Amino acid sequence: MDIAVPFGENSEAGDVARPHLDETATVALTALNNLKWAVAVIGPDRRVLFSNPRFGALFAGETVAVALAECIGLASDGDGTAARKMTLCDGRTLSIETVRLPQGLLVTAEDVSERVAESGRAAEQACTDPLTLLSNRSMFCERVTELVANLEPTTDAAAVLSVGLDQFKAINGSLGRPVGDALLRVVADRLRSALRQGDIAARFTGSEFGIMQTGQPQPQSAAALAERLTDLLSRSYTLDGHLLNIDASVGIALIPDDGNSCDQVMRNADLALDRAKQERPGSYRFFETVMNEQMQVRRDLELGLRTALALRELALVYQPQLNLVSNEITGFEALLRWHDPKQGLIFPAKFIPLEEETGLVVPIGEWVIRTACREAAGWPPSLSVAVNVSAIQFNSLKLFSVIQSALEESGLDPSRLELEITESVLLGDQRSALEVLQKVREIGVRVSMDDFGTGFSSLSYLRSFPFDRIKIDQSFVRVRPDDPNSGVIVRAIAALGRSLGMATIAEGVETEAQLARATANGCTDVQGYLISKPLPPEQIGGFLQAQTEILAAAPATA
Amino acid sequence: MTSDLHRLVYCSRNRIPGAATEIAAEIDVILAASQRNNLRFGVTGALIFNTGAFAQVLEGACPDVESTFERIQCDQRHRDVQVLAFEGVPSRVFPSWSMAYVGRSREAQDLFGHISKATGFEAKRLEGDRIFGIMHTIAVEEEAGAG
Numbered sequence: 239m240d241i242a243v244p245f246g247e248n249s250e251a252g253d254v255a256r257p258h259l260d261e262t263a264t265v266a267l268t269a270l271n272n273l274k275w276a277v278a279v280i281g282p283d284r285r286v287l288f289s290n291p292r293f294g295a296l297f298a299g300e301t302v303a304v305a306l307a308e309c310i311g312l313a314s315d316g317d318g319t320a321a322r323k324m325t326l327c328d329g330r331t332l333s334i335e336t337v338r339l340p341q342g343l344l345v346t347a348e349d350v351s352e353r354v355a356e357s358g359r360a361a362e363q364a365c366t367d368p369l370t371l372l373s374n375r376s377m378f379c380e381r382v383t384e385l386v387a388n389l390e391p392t393t394d395a396a397a398v399l400s401v402g403l404d405q406f407k408a409i410n411g412s413l414g415r416p417v418g419d420a421l422l423r424v425v426a427d428r429l430r431s432a433l434r435q436g437d438i439a440a441r442f443t444g445s446e447f448g449i450m451q452t453g454q455p456q457p458q459s460a461a462a463l464a465e466r467l468t469d470l471l472s473r474s475y476t477l478d479g480h481l482l483n484i485d486a487s488v489g490i491a492l493i494p495d496d497g498n499s500c501d502q503v504m505r506n507a508d509l510a511l512d513r514a515k516q517e518r519p520g521s522y523r524f525f526e527t528v529m530n531e532q533m534q535v536r537r538d539l540e541l542g543l544r545t546a547l548a549l550r551e552l553a554l555v556y557q558p559q560l561n562l563v564s565n566e567i568t569g570f571e572a573l574l575r576w577h578d579p580k581q582g583l584i585f586p587a588k589f590i591p592l593e594e595e596t597g598l599v600v601p602i603g604e605w606v607i608r609t610a611c612r613e614a615a616g617w618p619p620s621l622s623v624a625v626n627v628s629a630i631q632f633n634s635l636k637l638f639s640v641i642q643s644a645l646e647e648s649g650l651d652p653s654r655l656e657l658e659i660t661e662s663v664l665l666g667d668q669r670s671a672l673e674v675l676q677k678v679r680e681i682g683v684r685v686s687m688d689d690f691g692t693g694f695s696s697l698s699y700l701r702s703f704p705f706d707r708i709k710i711d712q713s714f715v716r717v718r719p720d721d722p723n724s725g726v727i728v729r730a731i732a733a734l735g736r737s738l739g740m741a742t743i744a745e746g747v748e749t750e751a752q753l754a755r756a757t758a759n760g761c762t763d764v765q766g767y768l769i770s771k772p773l774p775p776e777q778i779g780g781f782l783q784a785q786t787e788i789l790a791a792a793p794a795t796a
Numbered sequence: 797m798t799s800d801l802h803r804l805v806y807c808s809r810n811r812i813p814g815a816a817t818e819i820a821a822e823i824d825v826i827l828a829a830s831q832r833n834n835l836r837f838g839v840t841g842a843l844i845f846n847t848g849a850f851a852q853v854l855e856g857a858c859p860d861v862e863s864t865f866e867r868i869q870c871d872q873r874h875r876d877v878q879v880l881a882f883e884g885v886p887s888r889v890f891p892s893w894s895m896a897y898v899g900r901s902r903e904a905q906d907l908f909g910h911i912s913k914a915t916g917f918e919a920k921r922l923e924g925d926r927i928f929g930i931m932h933t934i935a936v937e938e939e940a941g942a943g
Binding site: 424466 | 802804818821858865866870
């Protein structure tokens, strides 16, 4: 029995010289030395006046000085009573209490590392579904509640998806629990594979799952995920030699639209799930019926767009571009139109975002380039054709070869083809887009920057590539009476273009006044309804003829 | 759990956007991944494809075929997966793994024709079996539908 009791001159050991006190002291000392807790008394000069073996063991080595310093620091304020948990640099967690004694500071400490780890594991178990290792319902609710509380209603949006499996009970019944459980684990894995960073998945009970989706635009993202899940989870499963089929239905509730509490949101997601199961098992429904209608419209549009190309419902029209110096038409911009047999004419604003989201912009874009080249090859050689190319098309490795082969097939001289690109092409992965642009330029094709002035940093993009032309966005051309600055801006852009050797074309010119202003501000070209609305190919010949006649009839300018 | 030899046959619709040339890059990726995985797990078989469809035969120990199929099920490059057969079998019809373009498009034939030779695909192994015949027919029909 080691008694590590440094008795110094100033100790009060001498005061306990009386016999019965002596015995009590011995018993006490023995008790202290056998305590599971570390005990020490630290004098005012930081000397350890007493410590039991456990203290010595616990605070062995370098950790002693640091730990002691912390304890003393802790206790120096107030009456010296303190209690806290401290994590040592070797990873152990200690629980330390101090009490001030006349002799100094009484320190009691215990290694609680195991207990902390244990409670961590228990906490995790309390939030986890043991079968699938997804969160459990109560944990999910906590997160939803937290989200609802911290949501910024104007900017943030979130969604809760309730996923239910049909025919699951039948599988449990006919093939037994072990197979049912194994199936649930595979379902959970497939579910996890469809999630993105920030999404939370949980298993509620039986065969119902929940997902919370945050940080993504709604309602599209919830719809996209629900679409993926109804497809993915409904695909056959092979387990233990069995081929199993189930249907997965999904109900969606949006936050904050469909609820501002966890209960409300989840109840509405479940209601939506019930509707989905009733109306069409293996599908998804939003809680809000209007949302369903919107999604339906979008889906129909997408389906229609997919077949539009094959069914020749897409067409190009061409809007003339006029040069202000020569007063001659120098070319046409090709614009896409969609003639849906049911809905009639659909304008690009409605379907181009959809094109880009679905990736259809690549095959459609290819068709546009080929068709425009073929059409332009039949025009007089002084005329060029400008084609809009989206950023997504630049992601396809094929863009350059499509352009090259379109030029070869049509026989169009490369200098008569112009690509109109917006800033978004140069955002992000600039290098690959720039490479394509360089290659395209090398074969003689021209490139113009579209919608100039509307993006974040149009000017810096002007530096990154030698554009041939700048297209000034119509918002600057259509000056409102109370906005004198637009004219200033157009003048500046035109001057910039001149200095950089780039032509400038004012878009959306609809009135004589706008035309006069564009001319006065130094633009080299104009485009807009005043010159002509976009024309179907068969009307181009007639238009050009009329233009020639107008020019011939005009008085000669000095 | 059975480890006996199993065979799974399925068809699906090709979902890779674009025409034959767009699909080519994806096909290369699928080829490389399939050869790698199937070598590791002892799964043999054959994959036939065109611009409209995929159809595949997988043969191997039941758990290996199941896990391979599960990976295929999670792949977004196809949809409408239809399992035509899944059963224990006495022996393999395809002792190794091979892949081939099957269809009527000239362009696709030019693009993909080399794959069947490179992987040792033998069309005759697909003959003489009802299921394989169906698989072949579905794949060719889907190509026409894909346009």
